[in-house]
Amino acid sequence: MTLSTFGSLAAIATTPDAIATLRPFCQTNNIPLYLPAAVASHTIDQPYEGALRDCISNIWPQYEGLIFGLAAGAVVRLIASLLKDKATDPAVVVIDPQGKFVVSLCGGHQGGGDRLARTLAPYWQAEAVITGATEALDLPAIDTLGQPWGWHKGAGDWTGVSAAIARRQTVEVIQEVGSTLWQEHLPPDHPFAFEPGTSTPQARVWISVTPRQFSANSTIPKVQWHPRVLWVGVGCERGTALALVEQAIRETLTQAQLAPEAIAGLATLDLKADEVAFQQFCKARNLPLCTFSSETLNDVAVPNPSEVVAQAVGTASVAEAAAIVASEHGRLLVQKQSFKELGQGGVTVAIALAEQEYTGRSGHLALVGMGPGALNQMTPAAQMAVVQADVIIGYGLYLELIQPLQRPGQIIEALPITQERERAERAVELAMQGLSVAVVSSGDCGIYGMAGLVLETLQTQGWDGKTPNIEVLPGITALQAAASRVGTPLMHDFCAISLSDLLTPWSVIEQRLKAAAQGDFVTALYNPRSHQRQIQIVTAQSIFLAHRNPATPVALVRSAYRADESMILTTLGEMLTHPIDMLTTVLIGNSNTRNYANWLITPRGYQVQAK
Ligand code: SAH
Numbered sequence: 001m002t003l004s005t006f007g008s009l010a011a012i013a014t015t016p017d018a019i020a021t022l023r024p025f026c027q028t029n030n031i032p033l034y035l036p037a038a039v040a041s042h043t044i045d046q047p048y049e050g051a052l053r054d055c056i057s058n059i060w061p062q063y064e065g066l067i068f069g070l071a072a073g074a075v076v077r078l079i080a081s082l083l084k085d086k087a088t089d090p091a092v093v094v095i096d097p098q099g100k101f102v103v104s105l106c107g108g109h110q111g112g113g114d115r116l117a118r119t120l121a122p123y124w125q126a127e128a129v130i131t132g133a134t135e136a137l138d139l140p141a142i143d144t145l146g147q148p149w150g151w152h153k154g155a156g157d158w159t160g161v162s163a164a165i166a167r168r169q170t171v172e173v174i175q176e177v178g179s180t181l182w183q184e185h186l187p188p189d190h191p192f193a194f195e196p197g198t199s200t201p202q203a204r205v206w207i208s209v210t211p212r213q214f215s216a217n218s219t220i221p222k223v224q225w226h227p228r229v230l231w232v233g234v235g236c237e238r239g240t241a242l243a244l245v246e247q248a249i250r251e252t253l254t255q256a257q258l259a260p261e262a263i264a265g266l267a268t269l270d271l272k273a274d275e276v277a278f279q280q281f282c283k284a285r286n287l288p289l290c291t292f293s294s295e296t297l298n299d300v301a302v303p304n305p306s307e308v309v310a311q312a313v314g315t316a317s318v319a320e321a322a323a324i325v326a327s328e329h330g331r332l333l334v335q336k337q338s339f340k341e342l343g344q345g346g347v348t349v350a351i352a353l354a355e356q357e358y359t360g361r362s363g364h365l366a367l368v369g370m371g372p373g374a375l376n377q378m379t380p381a382a383q384m385a386v387v388q389a390d391v392i393i394g395y396g397l398y399l400e401l402i403q404p405l406q407r408p409g410q411i412i413e414a415l416p417i418t419q420e421r422e423r424a425e426r427a428v429e430l431a432m433q434g435l436s437v438a439v440v441s442s443g444d445c446g447i448y449g450m451a452g453l454v455l456e457t458l459q460t461q462g463w464d465g466k467t468p469n470i471e472v473l474p475g476i477t478a479l480q481a482a483a484s485r486v487g488t489p490l491m492h493d494f495c496a497i498s499l500s501d502l503l504t505p506w507s508v509i510e511q512r513l514k515a516a517a518q519g520d521f522v523t524a525l526y527n528p529r530s531h532q533r534q535i536q537i538v539t540a541q542s543i544f545l546a547h548r549n550p551a552t553p554v555a556l557v558r559s560a561y562r563a564d565e566s567m568i569l570t571t572l573g574e575m576l577t578h579p580i581d582m583l584t585t586v587l588i589g590n591s592n593t594r595n596y597a598n599w600l601i602t603p604r605g606y607q608v609q610a611k
Helices: 002-006 016-029 052-062 072-082 113-124 158-166 242-255 276-285 294-298 307-313 319-326 380-388 396-401 420-432 450-460 478-486 506-518 536-545
Strands: 009-013 033-036 045-048 065-069 091-095 101-106 127-129 152-156 171-175 203-207 222-226 230-236 263-269 289-292 331-341 345-353 364-369 391-394 411-414 436-441 469-473 494-498 522-526 553-558 566-571 584-588 594-596 599-601
Touching: 002 113, 002 364, 002 380, 002 469, 009 016, 009 052, 016 033, 016 065, 016 091, 016 113, 033 052, 045 052, 052 065, 052 072, 065 113, 072 091, 072 101, 091 113, 101 113, 113 127, 113 380, 152 158, 158 171, 158 203, 158 222, 230 242, 230 276, 230 319, 242 276, 242 331, 242 345, 263 276, 263 319, 276 289, 289 319, 294 319, 319 331, 319 345, 364 380, 364 420, 364 450, 380 436, 380 469, 391 396, 391 420, 396 411, 396 436, 420 436, 420 450, 436 450, 450 469, 478 522, 478 553, 478 566, 478 584, 478 599, 494 506, 506 522, 506 536, 522 536
Parallel strands: 009 033, 009 065, 033 045, 065 091, 101 127, 171 203, 203 222, 230 263, 263 289, 364 436, 364 469, 391 411, 391 436, 494 522
Antiparallel strands: 091 101, 152 222, 230 345, 331 345, 522 584, 553 566, 553 584, 594 599
């Protein structure tokens, strides 16, 4: 699931050690493992006969990433003749047989190899080996900048601009369309200049819909990205030839100085959904064909309505109206153009500019529990989900704790602790756009964490349960973390109660406290006391005192597994004489819990112990 954002992946191994390292990983992540037929035995295994070299050339074009459990040297020899260029080569990652190093060998940037190596490393607690220059810069790589948003690359001197960035020379960025979120998340000392003319640039990046021809002897290196913001509205006579549709769209774009790479998709009337030329045009370019009913199209005000068209299909505009609707009522850049060719049919084309780019991606939301604080208390799966994400959203303190996992260029949105709802909405919004978003909570994300709010938000928005794709990654929750620091207090039936009455009426909390006290549950109190909420913990204590001995052991564990961790062992009667705050979990023992040599023990059974 986590790895789904990398497209299709395969692994290759030949020796027993490498197979043993890769097979469990492949099984967990549903990745085919290519290995010699003689040693194939598992469902995930893809046996090959004959030479490994032939197997690799067969699978090379099929996958977006290949994970080799072979010596790096052997991999270099095996793939040398298959490598074409870094824009189209797959990501090639090599892992040593012991799983100590995950090396991004080839296709590091554009193939996604660096991101893949970093994402895989936590699985084996391995070190990701990334040798590219931009890695050390803590900057997004210019040749992958637009990938999260599905931008297309135009012509340019990518190596030249990358080198200028690596030298920290001033790089002018002229961004006319597309998300500017990446600009807001650059480190303070970044080399980009966004205000034209403020300094002498030594390289330039255009982010626009205009195709620019850069002369070979241009003084500075330049590159261009094309966010997909152009919706091409089309109408046609039944059976119009593909060649005419292609010519019409090409000419319309050229006339208006618009780049074909900036096309988001084609838009037309629903009656035209089966028009072969439109379907073929879209299929060849991997573009969506969006269709709308005549009622929807007829409601749109257009510059060139046609009575004849209205009579025929029930809307006075197809091309213009469809472009406008598909662009979510963006600006009509090119009015209806008509093309007719004897024997080929006729087609109309209009182009509208959307405010937001079409990413062509379906979005991924990882709801991640990071555990109590220390990185080694976070599951490898959760770490992988954070590393692969385009965007990480969470409360600032938690994001600091997982800072070692952050990749250069990742968008980090730290929102204040009180804005959980806004955080959830923001995560859903970005995932709906097609980004891969990790929402990070401390402990477990589904225990007084962000996961529930995100799912509630999705439900409110009529989510279909699939898109964006959701993954919930559990973490060690505070009650487990706290318990582990003081012994085994949770050894018998236990419950968790949050004393925060911000989202739950106090009467409900009080009722649950009484039931837990009465039921002799070991009880973990979350959110026990804040500046505003002082009285709740006092009431909780008195409720428990009504049912339990004042000598009942109580643990106050603060900031478990963080730098400022502290533990206090006390009793139900004495607990309020010690500091308790929002970073504390209060563990109240049951009637059997005892404090032995400063370790809390809750017996597993209720039998009378032999004396
Ligand atoms: N999702 C979190 C809980 C969030 S509610 C989890 O599963 O742990 C916040 C409360 O959790 C805090 O008020 C405190 O009571 C408790 N808490 C969170 N982290 C803690 C830690 N490291 N040590 C002790 N208590 C912690």
